[in-house]
Amino acid sequence: MPDHGGGPAQGRLRVVQARCPPEQHGERPLHDVEDGDGDRRSLAHRAQHVGGAAVAAAHPANVDAAGAGDPGGGGNGPQQVGQSQERHEQQRVHGRITPRFYGATRQGTRSGAGPAPGQGRESQGRVTFAGGAFTRAPGPAARVRGVSSVPPPPPSSEPARLAALTRYRVLGTPPEASFNRVTRLAAQVLGxxxxxxxxxxxxxxWTKACLGGDVTATALDGSFCVWAVRQEGAVLVVPDARQDPRFRDFPSVRSGVVVAYAGAPLVTPDGHRIGTLCVTAPEPRDFTPAEQETLELLAEMVVDELELRLRTEELTRxxxxxxTLRDLAELMGEPLGPGEMARRALRLLGGAMRLDWAGLLHLSEQASEVLSDLASAPAARFGAEVRWRLLDPAGGLRATLLSWERVFLDDAAAVTERCPELLGTGLASLAWLHVQVEEEGHAPDGAYVLLLARLGEPAAWLPEERLLLEAAARSVGVALExxxxxxxxxxxxxxDAxxxxxxxxxxxxxxxxAxxxxxxxxxxxxxxxxxxxxxxxxxxxRGHASGDDLLREFALGLPAPGLHVYRLGGDEYALLAPVAPGEDPRERAELLRRQVQEAVARVQEQGYPADASLGVAAVPGDAGGATAALRRADACMYADKRERGTGRDTRRDESAEHPLPCEA
Known part of the structure; x- marks a missing residue:
């Protein structure tokens, strides 16, 4: 076993932290720690007796320790290291320690472990960490300045790295055998x-696979692996975390659960470091170049598994x-109305992608409404909010949906910019597409819009999902056409043409x-x-063209509120007016007679030598139904026509008092 207590540092730093319950693993508070030789000392006491340089090595350069093996210095001699290792062996025999999670490091500066005051040992200078490596500056011995737990800052490419990680869609997924096999192999090969x-x-x-611990998640300020991800080197190696100023004060290190660490970054094909394959040991040890290469090869296997998993999901999707595209194409051939077509199309889309709410909207200046929708239970509030917002003709939602014909908003920032009024509903991602109606001569009253929403966690609209949405919009457009x-x-x-x-x-x-x-x-x-x-x-x-003009002009003079007008053919027309219960039918009959007189006056003013005859029948009163009423009205019309040559004025006055005198 190499002596890591005080001799020269072996290899590069590697850190893994295992967090365990204090009562189980003997975790002690920060002010009461155990040194490598097993003695309890307070940090203040240790600060008074340390000098020289601490054992600390970081990629790419390793730094030798000052006072290594010096029985009179602060470092551990060979005998002390052996005692410490013996205690670690006893720990493992009497109770196996199972870490809950690991991976956090601390950064800082510390003076080395030099001779105690009064021993006259020559100073070895101060070891400091800067720029990713430890360096020793000449000068007198220095005392402990403190340790920082802040991880290295993310590089400028961090957004692209996070996007590469998100692309795999692996965070939060359950354990998988392929990744578990790699961790088991790493543990066996590296011992x-x-x-x-x-x-x-x-x-x-977040831990995807773990042998010897639980799968869990931890914040980055408690993560060791963030150092391996954000460093420049290949494998981060920490032979003895107790001697590393970045990691020695972590509970897992102080409790002895994690002493040695090695972590190889998971590098995607496009060069992004999204995580690590890491191993830990409860005793000091170095990892040889061959072992580091093995860890790198196994990390490449993990990335290969991620790529295979991604490609399989993409092929399945x-x-x-x-x-779904085939089903949408078949749906276009169904003789369905727009509402039913939209419902079926939205159901197909809901089976092919994540949709919490989807609906077909009709937007116009007069009124806007949701014609058809499909919603999950948590999206009921969102649907109600959309309906309420559409009721306000001066509201911003209708104007926003009409302003752009094809929009995909992938995250809350984009939603905030375009549709801030919907943020209170838990909206995370939103899309809408105008449904195009290509019917020749069609002048739409407003616009038809497919609106689709995802609530809770944002999720970008993938290219294949956008293709499906556009196909759905086309299918609804076909139904509308x-x-x-x-x-x-x-x-x-x-x-009548x-x-x-x-x-x-x-x-x-x-x-x-009626x-x-x-x-x-x-x-x-x-x-x-x-x-x-x-x-x-x-x-x-005058010719038949003038005759047609006469028919049109006479028709224009007949309509009135509450009166329906029809042309039966040739020069015959029909008028129909409802009579509410209790209303006198003679009032409605007079309306009919007045409109006929106005139509006659209209054509006569234009020089046509025309007049008109009218017959009226009421249901009930004159007839029990439409057939009898039509026959009676027709008979009255011919009776009026026969009497037109004599007593015309008297006839019309009598009709005013007795509007329904004709016999059927």
Missing amino acids: VPLAAVNLVGEDHQ ARDHAH RAEHLQALERAALT LTGLGNRRALDDALDD DARFADTGEGYVLGVVDLDGMKRVNDE
Whole structure:
């Protein structure tokens, strides 16, 4: 066993800290420690009797210790080292120490362990740590100046390093056999009781695999492996942490759990050091160049496992995304409305990626609403907040969603910049895409938007996820186009092409609805049939184009609030007005008669020699339903037409008092 108590430092510093319960492992407070020779001394007492240089070595250079092996100095002689090692062996025999976690170091300066005052030993100078290495400055012996637990500062490439670590998506995952095999192999080959794979994050260290301890996490100010990650060398070696001013005051070192340490950085293919494969021993020992090379090779195996794990996940996601794309393409062929299409598309997306809330929104100047949504239970508050924000036409959310057609916000900073009003809902990542409707001649009333959210932990929208979202937006767009097309066909089927009024089919549908309302609520209606007189004369004298103009102009004079107008064909029109329960149907009949008179006046002012005949029937009162009402109104219209040549004015005055005199 090499003498690490006072002789020249062997190899480079390597640190692993194991934290154990004080009552189990004999951990003592900072002011009461045990020196390498087993004697208890307070730090103040030790500060009075140390001199020379401490044993401290750091990559790339090692520094010899002052007063090594000097029986009269502060260092341990060969006999004292042997006693210390014997005590360590007894510790391991009487009770195995199982560390909970390890890996933190402390940085600072310390004067060496020189001769005690009064012995006349010549000063060996001060050992200081700066720039990643220990150096000795000439001069008289110095006392202990204190030890710092602050780890080395991160390099300028730290954001890229953290991004490389995040890319593996391994933090917080359960133990895996492939990594456990590497730690077991490292412990067996190097002959140590503890080996672990540690990953160093932004503010904590997390253990992926551990042999001889528990898998856990610790803050970086208590992490040893952060030194191995942030140094320039290959393997960080600490032959005796008790003699290293960075690590000697850690509980695991003072309790004897961790004395020797070696850690090889995990270097990704693009050169980022994301963690370590490290081993520890409870007694001083050096790690030979061959052992360090073995540790480096095993660390490369860990990185290979991480890369294989990443590639496997990427292939699995690519396969699943391909299936989802296929399902979305098949969904486009389904005869579904926009709302149902959105629901099915969002369900497919929820199975292929993490989505806490997703919805199809319709945004317009008049009103904005959520047409369809899919939400997890924790996202109910987010959905309610979106709906509430959309109710405010002057609110910022609607304007923000309309301002950009395709947006992916990966983190809270981006969300804060674009949608600060949603931060109180736990929103972490947000995306929205406008649904494009390519229907020819389509003039959308507002915009359709797919909105998707992730709550809690931020997660970037991966390229393959963005591809799926765009495909989903296209599928919903196809459904909207189909719906627009069907609605256009329906409108065309119910619209008179010449006048733009409802046609005979539209009247039949309206009468069916009116009969249903009458049966359900007792709401009646008044039906009027109008025949435009003088049409033949206009066609003969002015041509059919003028006849068409006459039909259009007369149609423009018929509509009124609460009155529905239809063209039955040729020069015939129909008027339909609802009659509320208790309302006098004669008032609605007068409305019909007044509108016909206004339409006649309109065309006559334009020089057309035209007039009109009107027949009216009420349900109930004149008929029990639409068929009988239509027959009675038509008969009244022909009766009015026959009487037009004689007593016309008298006829209209009588109709005002008795609007429904015609016999069916």
